[in-house]
Amino acid sequence: MIDFRRAVEARDPDAITATLAGTVVFRSPVAFKPYPGKALTAAILRGVLRVFENFRYVRELSGDGGRDHALVFEARIGDVTVEGCDFLHLDEDGLIDEFTVMVRPLSAAQALAAAMAAQFDRIQREAAAG
Secondary structure (H helix, E strand, O other), rough: OHHHHHHHHHOOOHHHHHOOOEEEEEEOOOOOOOEEEEEHHHHHHHHHHHHHEEEEEEEEEEEHHHEEEEEEEEEEEEOOEEEEEEEEEEEOOEEEEEEEEEEEEEHHHHHHHHHHHHHHHHHHHHHHHO
């Protein structure tokens, strides 16, 4: 199990941030544009911790010599069940430099988009604060 998974399962935002490379790029399941940088990615992940309920990883897959990971998860947003996967790529130092999230079904993606849109002003303020 990689440190990121342990940090998320502990709901520890500082430990989550510590797993991110400075050059990390986050790809959202509900926005086409990637979000670059550690401060913004960490702020987005803190927002996710606020909107997902009953979050749990149910499976972990690894490849490419331990540098690629797929963490399958289940969660809820209100009454909507979310199934998804975090696709992580680790750099030479073992830090996450690529982070892509996929979710299903469509109702879950819509609920996530709405919940994160409500968080986005706070996310931007947190990212600007570093």
